[in-house]
Amino acid sequence: MSAKTNTGLPLEPERYELRAAAPYRFDLDRRDFFKFLGAGVVVVSVLKPAIVAQESGGGRQRRGESLPQQIDAWLHIGENGKVTAYTGKVEMGQNIRTSLSQAVAEELHVPMDIIEMVMGDTQLTPFDMGTFGSRTTPTMNPQLRKAAAAVREILIGLAASQWKTDRQQLVASDGKIVDPKSNRSIEYAALLKGQQITQDIAADQLLIPATHWKVAGQPALKIDGRDFVTGKHRYPSDQKLPNMLYGKVLRPPAFNATLLSADTKMAEQMGATVVQDGNFVGVAASSTQAAEAAIAAIHTEWKPEPQISNKELFDFLRKDAADGKDPSGDGDRFETGSVDQALSSADHRLQQTYTVSYIAHVPLEPRAALANWEGDQLTVWTGTQRPFGVRGQLAEAFRISEEKVRVLMPDTGSGYGGKHTGETAIEAARLARAAKRPVKVVWTREEEFSWAYFRPAGVIDVMSGVRSDGTITAWEFHNYNSGSAGIRTYYEVPNQRIMFHEVHSPLRQGSYRALAATANHFARESHMDEIAHALKMDSLDFRLKNLKNERLRAVFEAAAKQFGWGKTKAPGQGYGMGGGYEKLGNLATFAEVSVDSKSGDVKVVRVISAFECGAIVNPDNLRNQIEGSNVQGLGGALFEAIEFENGKILNGRLSQYRVPRFSDLPTLETVLLDRKDIPSVGAGECPMIGLAPAIANAIFDATGTRLRALPLVPNGLKAS
Amino acid sequence: MSTIQLAINTKSYSVDTDPQTSLLTVLREYLDLTGSKYGCGEGQCGACTVLIDGKAQRSCITRVGSVSGKQITTIEGIAKGDRLHPVQQAFLDEGAMQCAYCTSGMIMSAVALLQKNTEPHEKEIIDFMDGNICRCGTYSRIVRAIQRAAKAQAPALAKGASR
Numbered sequence: 001m002s003a004k005t006n007t008g009l010p011l012e013p014e015r016y017e018l019r020a021a022a023p024y025r026f027d028l029d030r031r032d033f034f035k036f037l038g039a040g041v042v043v044v045s046v047l048k049p050a051i052v053a054q055e056s057g058g059g060r061q062r063r064g065e066s067l068p069q070q071i072d073a074w075l076h077i078g079e080n081g082k083v084t085a086y087t088g089k090v091e092m093g094q095n096i097r098t099s100l101s102q103a104v105a106e107e108l109h110v111p112m113d114i115i116e117m118v119m120g121d122t123q124l125t126p127f128d129m130g131t132f133g134s135r136t137t138p139t140m141n142p143q144l145r146k147a148a149a150a151v152r153e154i155l156i157g158l159a160a161s162q163w164k165t166d167r168q169q170l171v172a173s174d175g176k177i178v179d180p181k182s183n184r185s186i187e188y189a190a191l192l193k194g195q196q197i198t199q200d201i202a203a204d205q206l207l208i209p210a211t212h213w214k215v216a217g218q219p220a221l222k223i224d225g226r227d228f229v230t231g232k233h234r235y236p237s238d239q240k241l242p243n244m245l246y247g248k249v250l251r252p253p254a255f256n257a258t259l260l261s262a263d264t265k266m267a268e269q270m271g272a273t274v275v276q277d278g279n280f281v282g283v284a285a286s287s288t289q290a291a292e293a294a295i296a297a298i299h300t301e302w303k304p305e306p307q308i309s310n311k312e313l314f315d316f317l318r319k320d321a322a323d324g325k326d327p328s329g330d331g332d333r334f335e336t337g338s339v340d341q342a343l344s345s346a347d348h349r350l351q352q353t354y355t356v357s358y359i360a361h362v363p364l365e366p367r368a369a370l371a372n373w374e375g376d377q378l379t380v381w382t383g384t385q386r387p388f389g390v391r392g393q394l395a396e397a398f399r400i401s402e403e404k405v406r407v408l409m410p411d412t413g414s415g416y417g418g419k420h421t422g423e424t425a426i427e428a429a430r431l432a433r434a435a436k437r438p439v440k441v442v443w444t445r446e447e448e449f450s451w452a453y454f455r456p457a458g459v460i461d462v463m464s465g466v467r468s469d470g471t472i473t474a475w476e477f478h479n480y481n482s483g484s485a486g487i488r489t490y491y492e493v494p495n496q497r498i499m500f501h502e503v504h505s506p507l508r509q510g511s512y513r514a515l516a517a518t519a520n521h522f523a524r525e526s527h528m529d530e531i532a533h534a535l536k537m538d539s540l541d542f543r544l545k546n547l548k549n550e551r552l553r554a555v556f557e558a559a560a561k562q563f564g565w566g567k568t569k570a571p572g573q574g575y576g577m578g579g580g581y582e583k584l585g586n587l588a589t590f591a592e593v594s595v596d597s598k599s600g601d602v603k604v605v606r607v608i609s610a611f612e613c614g615a616i617v618n619p620d621n622l623r624n625q626i627e628g629s630n631v632q633g634l635g636g637a638l639f640e641a642i643e644f645e646n647g648k649i650l651n652g653r654l655s656q657y658r659v660p661r662f663s664d665l666p667t668l669e670t671v672l673l674d675r676k677d678i679p680s681v682g683a684g685e686c687p688m689i690g691l692a693p694a695i696a697n698a699i700f701d702a703t704g705t706r707l708r709a710l711p712l713v714p715n716g717l718k719a720s
Numbered sequence: 721m722s723t724i725q726l727a728i729n730t731k732s733y734s735v736d737t738d739p740q741t742s743l744l745t746v747l748r749e750y751l752d753l754t755g756s757k758y759g760c761g762e763g764q765c766g767a768c769t770v771l772i773d774g775k776a777q778r779s780c781i782t783r784v785g786s787v788s789g790k791q792i793t794t795i796e797g798i799a800k801g802d803r804l805h806p807v808q809q810a811f812l813d814e815g816a817m818q819c820a821y822c823t824s825g826m827i828m829s830a831v832a833l834l835q836k837n838t839e840p841h842e843k844e845i846i847d848f849m850d851g852n853i854c855r856c857g858t859y860s861r862i863v864r865a866i867q868r869a870a871k872a873q874a875p876a877l878a879k880g881a882s883r
Contacts, residue, residue, distance in 0.1 A: 093819025093856050221815050228820035229808040229827060231755020231795035238754035246749070287749060289741060364759050364767055364821040364855045413757070413821030414856055445760040620815055624858065628818055631857025654764035654853070662846045665859045 033076070034196045040078040041197045043150045045143040072126050073140060075104065075147040077155075081175060081189030083108065083115045085144055088128025089136050090120035090385060091411040092363075092419070094684050095621045096136045098223040099216075102618060103141045106208060106215040107148035109172040110188070112223060120387045120409035130386035132417060132511060134583040134682025137617060141680060146205045154199060158191045210615035210676035217676075219620030235413050236383035237368035241438040244370070245273070247431040248291040249441065250281040250298055251451065254647030255508070257302040266297040273435040274298070284431040284439045308506050309645035314355050314459050317480045321501040332484045332502075337495030339463075342474035346465025349474075350531055353461050354523035356482055356710040357641035358454040358507055360652075362659055365413020366448040371428035372438040378405045382425045383412030390422030397426045398433070416632070417511035418452055449652030454642055455512030456505060458482020460523040465495075470537050470545050477524070481505060483516025486582045486689060489524060491546040507644060513629075514685040517582040518636065518692060522710055525578035525693030530706065539577060539697065540565055551586045551612055551675075555579060558671045559588040559610035572597055573605075574702025578693030584681035585613040586673075589630070589690030591666075593698040600718030604634060604666040604695055611687055612673035614680045619672060622683050627668045629687035634660045637692035639714045724788045728753070729797025739785025744768045746784045747794060755795035755824045759853070766852030769825040769832075770794050776832035778851075795824035798831060807831050810869035811862070818856035826852050830866045839870055 033042045073087045085104055091097045097117050105112045118124050120131075152172045159177035160167035163184065171178050178185040210217060227233040252259070262281050264274040272285040272294035281298060285291040308316050343349055369382035378398065384390045387407040395402040412419065424441045432439040443451070458481045465474030475493040484500035512518075532542035540560055547553055556579055569575060572595050579588030592606040607630050616622055639658050643650040651657045692710055700706050705717065726733045728751070735750050747753040747770070756779055759767035763778035770779045771793035798805040804812070807830045817823045826849070833840060833848045840848070845866050854862065 093817075093821075095818065219815075221812065222817060222820070225812045225815075225817065225820075226804070228817060228823050229804065229811050230799060231753075231824045233820070234754065235757075235821060237758065238748075240752065240754075288745060289738070362855055364765065364819070364853065365757070366759075412819070414819035416855075442758065445762075624815060624818060624861065627860060628857035631859060632855065653762060654760040655762055659853060659855060660857065660859075661853060662850045662859050662863070665846070665863075668860050 033198065037076045037084070038078045038080070039194055039196055040076055040192045041151050041154050041195065041199070042074055042076045043147045043154070044198065044200050045073040045147050072128065073143050073147060074126065075144065075151055077108075077151055077188060077192065079189060079192040079194065081114070081187060081192070083110055084118060085115060085147070086118045086125045087140055087144065088120060088122075088125045088388060089140050090131045090387065090409045092131070092383075092385065092413070092415040094136070094625065095222055095618070096131075096140075097411070098220050099137065099618045099621060100141060100144055101223050102216045102218075102220055103145045104148040106213055107145050108152050110175045112215065112220065114175075121406070122387050122391045122408070123406040127388050130389055130420065132385055132420065134585070134685045137613075137680050137682040138584065141617065142207070143201075145207050146201045149205055149207055150199060150201050154197060155188055155191055158195070159186055162186070162191070210680075213615075216617050217615065218618070220618050221620070234410055235365055235368070236370070236381055236410050237365055237413075237442045239368075239370040239381045239410065239440065241370060241372055244438040244440055245284040245286060245431070245435050246288045246291045247282060247284045247428055247439040247441040248288070248295045249427050250283075250295050250300060251447065252279070253302055254304050255307065256305045256647055260301040260303055263299040267294040270294050270297060273431065275431055275434045277430065280427075280430065282427060282431050284435040284437070305647065307647040310357070310641070310643050313457055313506070316506065317457065317459050317503050320503045321480045332487075332500035334488060334496065334498040339474050339476050339495045339497040342495035343463060343465040343476070346473050347468040348466050348531070348534055349464070350527070350534060351461070351463045352527060352530060352708060353459060354519075354526060354708045355460070356458050356519040356522065358457040358509065358644075359512070359636050359640045360449055360454055360642055360657065361416045361418030361452070361512060362448070362654070362657070363414040363416060363418055366443040366445060367419065367424040367452065368440070368442040369422075369424035369428040370438060370440040371425065371432040373429070373432055373436070376400060376404055378429055379408070380406070380425045380429060381408045381410060382422065382428075383415070383419055384409055384422060384425070385415045385417070385419045389420065390425050393422040394425055394429055398429065416513040417515070420511055421453070423451065445654060446652050449657065450649045453508040453510040455636070456482045456509040456516065457507075458516065458519050460519060462523055462527045464527060464531055466531055466535065468535070470532075470535055470542050472531070472546050479516065479520060482519040485515035486517030486520040486580065490549055490552055490581050491528070491543070492548050493546070507642070513632070514582060514688040517580070517685070517689045518633070519710070521578060521580045521582075521689040522692040522696065525580065525690070526696050526708065529576065529693070529697040529700065533700075538566075549581070552579065552581055552588075554673060555586045555588040555610040555612050558673060559590045559608050562610065562669060562671050563590040563592075563608045565590065569701075572702055574698040574700070576694045576697025576699070576701055578690040578697065580689055582686040582689050585611060585683060585686030587611050587686050587690050589694045591691065591694035591698045593695060593702055595699065595702045595717060600713075600716035602638065602699060602713045602717055604638070604664070606667045606669070607691065607694070608669045608671065609687055609690065610671040610673065611683065612675055613683045613686070614678035615676045616672060616674045617680050619674075622672060623670045625683045626670045626687040629685075630668055630691050631660050631665065633688045633691035634664055634666075636710060637695050637712060638664075639711045641711050641714055722785070724784055726784070726788060726792060727790070728792045729794060735784070737784060739783060741784050742780050743770070743782040743784045743787055743792070744779040747779060753794055753796055757821055757824060759822070759825075764851070764853070765822070765825075766829060767822050767825040769828040769852065771828060771832055774832065774835055776829045793828075795828060798827070805831065806872040807834065807866070807869040810865040810872060814861050814865040814868060816858055816861035816865040818858055822852060822854045826854065826862055830862075830869065833866065834870055834873060838873065840866065842867075
């Protein structure tokens, strides 16, 4: 591969410099780093082969890879002392721009505000599979810390040789190397004049232990928060280029409809660029209004396809699994002991079915992309959790090499697992190619509701057998369609059969924060309460009797203590719990509800979550994530559900699809268990999984009514 | 098409457009004031909130022809030079955001609330802010930020009143 590095322009990747061409091309020769980064030190984080396979998603060959995929991050410190970290991870509100800066500041002994994080730019950052699965804190955080520690050691070495002294007696402090004996000190920048040093991270690179952290482990506010409270930050939908057009896509009347004909004459006469390419019909015009008018002027005929409605959904999922011969693989089934025998010899048996609806992510910023072609080179700014994945989708859609595509991801208005795909990027690029001008496409809320994808709906069957003393002896668990995340039980059961059944989903479905762990914990933790009730045992005692995992016991006990489990309740009041283990985090959530017996209104009054995710990197942001998970989780637990019929979404607007608001807000309390002896793991997802069962169990406690479908009370308790 | 005169923050603008065009579109597309956000287009989420003669309004359902000659204030217009508005500062200090896409609308609504009610109770804040959605779920922090801003504003208001 030849180097096409442009040395003439200053590098300002953080500003998403729209007017600059995309001139940089990293080459395997690391000396080239210095052509555009300037002199200094570059430390490269190289992954072990096993991790490479895991992070790159099944080892599929990617075409035109501009960097060796075993590199996952690097850190540069220049002769001006400026620190720049490069990672393919992206920021969408989980505040990793801040927590990763903390990690670098900690090891490098520099103030956080001199660190620039370059994120999610396929041309400037190393390959990354995507920002999902709560992976940033357990993987990228230690990698960048190691890179920063390696830079620190290099700087100490430079000072030692300059002073002709023993490096052992030198320390790094506040951007300087200091010799406490002689009271000498030198700034990093001074040490780096004219240097060009590259180094890989040593396998045995030592890190500062969590017990000695000074920057990490402390609360840190959003590092560039000022740009957000002033409206200065440019989200993907705010991007603009000179000469830019606004794009609109004509949507089919229903999913799976086939385009029979399109009359685009009028739209063309209106001056719009019109593209008809297969089922794709779109326009680009000088304003959004002009584009909308052009779309309205196109007459199309479609062939619809009959499709099921949400009323038939759960029967369909079960039937389809039976008809489809269950294509799920070994990874999705787990069996130990003899469930059938244990069930038949149990003192008590319980069989129940739980369901979850399709729900929408509703990221407040809908999908948006700005595409620009320069010759056969394509640059797209878009809101996505997978910039490298979207690059691949663009390359595939336009039959070009990935080397010709650059995807940049300005910090976006949330994702929650809903922005893994590149629909708008492809639409904008297709229109831009026809218009020969930059084109921006921003989806409307209605488009986002219908043409993105949903959290999978599902049916879950649970059969259990217990002894009279409260020991669970048999556990059979079948999940149809919703997914296998969090499907295994953490309770000690000698005889288990656990299966995920793949189904042909009637709606387009995909990732959603915490994936199926929400559904599987809802079924499991509801069922645990049902058994406890049948045995007339206390819910907490029953769980602890069957739970050995110390970390999980600790969060249940901590949450129970904070909640005051066992206290008396007033009429209409109910208490419940749910908890579990997901993405390496441990959670227990307790809820208090009050039910108005006349109106059937259910109000979640108080929610307590105890959470443990190893050594805490940023306690304030961790609380923020846990509070946010519980608020967002209220929607799926209480009232969110997608209604559909014949390939149409029936409630795809915010006036029709209720999401949690200020008035739904319970009192939120968070108990953090800081385990400095355990490596840090992520917290964007696990805190969500306990709320739905905690509320369902609390409603049962208040009313004696057992609700087994999410959402629990879309129309209040009486109507449901 | 007509020429519409607009007073936005401290500037005057003259815009050639259909008077039926939404104010949000004019702000974002014509004037490149992108701090006001599109979230739903039907006044349900509050991300596009601006002040019109001091009142919080959803700019996505406000026709630009109806606000000619009125004072329009957007998120870009409330800081004084480098000094943030007390509500902006309070949102920063309370960490009252995650993705922050709702933040400008939240701040503009809160500014309007504090202009007519300098010491709102929690219930009053919740009632007033209920039309603004934060999908990341930072509502409790936003309530705290508004209370903090109210406290920060109190001395300034007292000073203003004594003059």
